[in-house]
Amino acid sequence: xxxxxxxxxxxxxxxxxxxxxxxxxxxxxxxxxxxxxxxxxxxxxxxxxxxxxxxxxxxxxxxxxxxxxxxxxxxxxxxxxxxxxxxxxxxxxxxxxxxxxxxxxxxxxxxxxxxxxxxxxxxxxxxxxxxxxxxxxxxxxxxxxxxxxxxxxxxxxxxxxxxxxxxxxxxxxxxxxxxxxxxxxxxxxxxxxxxxxxxxxxxxxxxxxxxxxxxxxxxxxxxxxxxxxxxxxxxxxxxxxxxxxxxxxxxxxxxxxxxxxxxxx
Amino acid sequence: xxxxxxxxxxxxxxxxxxxxxxxxxxxxxxxxxxxxxxxxxxxxxxxxxxxxxxxxxxxxxxxxxxxxxxxxxxxxxxxxxxxxxxxxxxxxxxxxxxxxxxxxxxxxxxxxxxxxxxxxxxxxxxxxxxxxxxxxxxxxxxxxxxxxxxxxxxxxxxxxxxxxxxxxxxxxxxxxxxxxxxxxxxxxxxxxxxxxxxxxxxxxxxxxxxxxxxxxxxxxxxxxxxxxxxxxxxxxxxxxxxxxxxxxxxxxxxxxxxxxxxxxxxxxxxxxxxxxxxxxxxx
Numbered sequence: 001x002x003x004x005x006x007x008x009x010x011x012x013x014x015x016x017x018x019x020x021x022x023x024x025x026x027x028x029x030x031x032x033x034x035x036x037x038x039x040x041x042x043x044x045x046x047x048x049x050x051x052x053x054x055x056x057x058x059x060x061x062x063x064x065x066x067x068x069x070x071x072x073x074x075x076x077x078x079x080x081x082x083x084x085x086x087x088x089x090x091x092x093x094x095x096x097x098x099x100x101x102x103x104x105x106x107x108x109x110x111x112x113x114x115x116x117x118x119x120x121x122x123x124x125x126x127x128x129x130x131x132x133x134x135x136x137x138x139x140x141x142x143x144x145x146x147x148x149x150x151x152x153x154x155x156x157x158x159x160x161x162x163x164x165x166x167x168x169x170x171x172x173x174x175x176x177x178x179x180x181x182x183x184x185x186x187x188x189x190x191x192x193x194x195x196x197x198x199x200x201x202x203x204x205x206x207x208x209x210x211x212x213x214x215x216x217x218x219x220x221x222x223x224x225x226x227x228x229x230x231x232x233x234x235x236x237x238x239x240x241x242x243x244x245x246x247x248x249x250x251x252x253x254x255x256x257x258x259x260x261x262x263x264x265x
Numbered sequence: 266x267x268x269x270x271x272x273x274x275x276x277x278x279x280x281x282x283x284x285x286x287x288x289x290x291x292x293x294x295x296x297x298x299x300x301x302x303x304x305x306x307x308x309x310x311x312x313x314x315x316x317x318x319x320x321x322x323x324x325x326x327x328x329x330x331x332x333x334x335x336x337x338x339x340x341x342x343x344x345x346x347x348x349x350x351x352x353x354x355x356x357x358x359x360x361x362x363x364x365x366x367x368x369x370x371x372x373x374x375x376x377x378x379x380x381x382x383x384x385x386x387x388x389x390x391x392x393x394x395x396x397x398x399x400x401x402x403x404x405x406x407x408x409x410x411x412x413x414x415x416x417x418x419x420x421x422x423x424x425x426x427x428x429x430x431x432x433x434x435x436x437x438x439x440x441x442x443x444x445x446x447x448x449x450x451x452x453x454x455x456x457x458x459x460x461x462x463x464x465x466x467x468x469x470x471x472x473x474x475x476x477x478x479x480x481x482x483x484x485x486x487x488x489x490x491x492x493x494x495x496x497x498x499x500x501x502x503x504x505x506x507x508x509x510x511x512x513x514x515x516x517x518x519x520x521x522x523x524x525x526x527x528x529x530x531x532x533x534x535x536x537x538x539x540x541x542x543x544x545x546x547x548x
Contacts, residue, residue, distance in 0.1 A: 002459050006357050013354050017376060019398070020387030020427070027396055077286050080279035088271045093280055099287040106532055107488025109505040110298075113512055113525045117301050118294035120518075137290045191378075198380035201490050201509070208513075215380040222386055222495065231390070234383040242375040249367045258370060258438055 021238055028231035046232035056229060059217035062128075063197055066213060070135035071143075071192035075185060077136065078143035083177070086151035087169075097144065104141035111138050112205040119206060126210040134206045135196045142195065143188025146257065150184030183252045190244050198237060302522035312519050320523035329507075336487060336503040343425045343486035344479050350426065351433035352475070356467065358434075359441035370438075373431040381428065385495030388424040389415050392496075420496040425489055429482045436481055440474040473542075480539040484532050504528055 031041025050056045081100065085093055103111045115134045119125040154177065162172045200215040208216055214237070218230050248254060271277050305315035323329060358369045376384075390396050392414035402408040414420055448470060452462035468475070490505040504524060512521035 009353060010357055013350065016350075016427070017372060017430075020384070020391045023391045023396060024383075024387045027390055077283045081283035084271075084280045084283075087268060088276070089268045090271055090280075093284075096280065096284050096287055099291055100283075103291060105484070105536070107484065107505060107528055109488060109490055109508050110295075110525050110529055113508060113521060114291075114294035114298045116512060117297045117518060117522060118290075121297055121301075133290055137287070140287075194378045198378055198383070200380055200382055201505075205509070205513070215382045218380070218386060219382045219491065219495075222382070222389075230386055234386060237383055238375060238379065241378050242371060245371045245374045245378075249371050254367050254370050255363065255442070258435060 021235075024231045024234050028228055028235045030228050030231075033228060046228040047236070049227075049229045050232055050236065053229070055212075056217065056233070059212045059214045062211050063214040066128075066131055066135060066203065067193045067196040070132045070139065070196045071189050073132060073136035074140045074192040075143045075189050077140050078147050078188060079185065082144060082147035082151055083173070085148070086154075097148075100140050100144045103138050108138070108199075108201050112202045115202065116205040126207060128207060128211060131203050131206045131211075131213075134202050135199060136192075138199070138202050139192040139195050142191035143185070146184045146188040146191065147181065149257070150181045154180050184257075187248045187252050187257060190248055194241050194244050197240070298522045299526055301518055302526050304519045304522075306517050306519050311516075320519045321527075323520060323523070324527065332502065332504055332507050335501070336505075339421070339425070339489075339493070339501070339503060340483045340486035342422055343429050343489075344482040346422065346426045347429040347433045347482045348475065348479050351430050351437060351478070352468075353463075355434045355437040355441045356463065359438060359444070360446075370435075373434055376427070377431040377435065381489070381491040382495075384424060384428055385492050388420065388427065388492075389495055392420050392423075415496055416498050416501075418497065418501060421493050421501050424492045424496045425486055428489070428492065429485050432485055433478050433482050436478045437471075437474060440471055444470060476542050477539050480535050484535060487528070487532065 026039045028046055029042050029044070030039045031043045031045070050060060078100065081093075081096055084090065085097060111134070115130070116125075119127075119130050124130050158180075159172050159176055162176050167175070198215060199213075200219065203213045204216055207213075212220065214233055218233055221227060221230050245254075248257070271280075300314075301312060302320055303316050303318070304312040305317050305319070307313050324333070358366055361369075391398055394411050394413040397411065397414065399408055399411040399414065403411050444467065448466050449459075449462045452466045453459070457465065487503075488505055489503060490509065493501045493503050494506055505528075508521045508524045508528070511517045511524065
C-alpha cells in the first residue's frame with residue numbers, strides 16, 4: 001500500500017511534468033498547419049521548416065552561436081577565479097565570487113535592464129557581441145558553482161606531492177589539476193550553453209530589436225498567430241537539453257554535482 | 266600544495282580578468298541602472314541626468330500598487346504550491362535507487378532550463394480548446410464539450426508552478442539525500458506510520474531548507490516575465506512585464522529603472538530574511 005501510494009504520487013508528478021511536452025510533440029507532427037492533438041496525419045515537414053525557412057534558420061544559427069560563445073566566455077571568467085580562490089588565501093577575492101552568483105539570484109529582468117541601460121549609454125546597443133557578454137555574465141554562476149565544487153573535491157596532497165617533486169605552479173595545474181577539474185569544466189560549460197540557448201529576456205533587451213534568437217522568434221510567432229514550426233522548435237530544444245544533461249549524467253556523477261554525498265553504492 | 270597568500274603581480278594575474286569582467290559588466294551596468302532611476306525622462310524617448318524622486322513617487326499610484334500586489338500574491342501562490350508538490354516528490358526520489366535518481370534529475374534539469382517561451386507555448390497548447398486536455402475529458406465522458414482553459418489565472422499558476430517546481434526540487438534534493446535514514450527508521454520502530462514519520466520527523470528536521478526553498482521559489486516567481494503574458498490576461502501581468510514595457514515600448518527608462526531597483530530591494534530583503542530565519546532556526 002505504502003509502496004503503491006508513493007509510486008502513484010511519482011507517476012502523477014511525472015505526468016504533470018511530461019504532459020505539455022507530449023502534447024507539443026504530437027502537434028509538431030501534424031500534417032496540416034493547425035493546432036490539433038492527437039495529430040492529424042504524420043509529417044516531418046515542420047522540423048524541416050526550421051532548417052529550410054531562412055527566418056527560422058537564421059534564428060537557430062544566432063541562438064547556437066550565442067550559446068557557444070557566451071558559455072565559453074563564462075567558463076573563461078569562472079575557471080581562473082575558482083582556481084585562484086582554491087589556490088590562494090585571499091578573503092577579498094570572495095567579493096568576486098559573490099558578484100558571480102548575484103546575477104543568477106536576482107530576477108532576470110534586473111540584469112536585462114542593467115545591460116540595456118549600459119549598452120544604450122555606452123553606444124553599443126544592438127551589436128551582436130553585447131548579448132554574448134550579457135549572457136556570459138548572467139550565466140557565469142553555473143560554471144563558477146560547478147568549478148568551486150570541483151576544486152573542493154581535489155585532494156590537496158596530490159598537488160603537494162607534485163610540488164615536492166619539483167613541479168612549479170604551471171606544471172601542477174597542467175598535469176594534476178586540469179585533468180581532475182575537466183569534468184566540472186565540461187558540465188559548467190554545458191549548463192551555461194543550455195541555459196543561454198533557452199534564455200529570452202536578457203537576449204531580448206540587448207539585441208531583440210536587431211536580431212532574433214530562437215526563443216525570441218518563438219515568442220514573436222506566438223504573438224502573431226500560430227505555426228507548428230514553433231512546436232517543432234520546442235521539441236528540438238527539449239531533445240537537445242535532455243541530451244546534454246543525459247551526457248553529463250553519463251560521464252559525470254550527476255547526483256554528486258547536484259550536491260548529494262558521494263556515491264553510496 | 267597548501268593555500269598561500271598571493272604575492273606580486275604574477276600571482277594575482279588569474280584573478281584580474283574575471284575581476285575586471287565582473288566589475289565592468291555587472292557592477293557598472295547595475296550602477297548605471299541605479300543612476301538612471303534618478304534621471305529625468307525627456308519627451309521623445311531619452312533621459313537627462315538629474316536627481317529626481319518622481320520615478321519612485323509613481324509607485325504610490327493605485328495602478329502600480331495593484332500590479333505590485335498581484336506580483337507578490339502570484340509569487341506567494343506559486344512558491345507555496347511548488348513546495349507542497351515538491352517536498353513529497355523530492356523525498357520519494359531521494360530514497361529511490363541511484364539510477365532512478367539520475368533519470369529524474371535529468372528530466373528536472375531539462376525542464377528547469379527550458380525557455381519560458383516554450384513552457385508557455387506548451388501549456389497554452391495543453392490548455393487550449395482544439396488540442397487541449399479537455400478533449401481527453403470529453404472522450405472519457407467527464408465533459409460535454411472541449412473548452413479553452415487559457416488565458417486565466419489558473420493557467421498562469423499552473424505554468425509557473427511547472428517552471429518553479431524543478432527548481433524547488435533541486436534546492437531540496439541535497440538535504441533530502443543527506444537526511445539520516447536511521448531517523449525515520451527509529452520513528453517507525455517506535456510505531457509511527459510512514460506518513461506520521463514524514464510529518465513528525467522528516468519535515469521538522471528539514472525546516473531550514475524548507476523555508477529557504479519557499480523564499481527562493483518566491484524570488485524565482487517574482488521574476489517571471491513571459492508566462493503571465495502568454496497564459497494570462499493583462500490583469501495578470503507582473504512587475505517584470507511592466508518594467509520591460511516601460512523600458513522598451515513606453516521609452517521611459519528612468520521609471521523602468523526605478524521599478525527594477527525596487528524589485529532588487531524586495532528580493533534582497535527576502536534573501537536577508539531567509540538567512541535570518543535560517544540562523545534563528547539553527548540556533
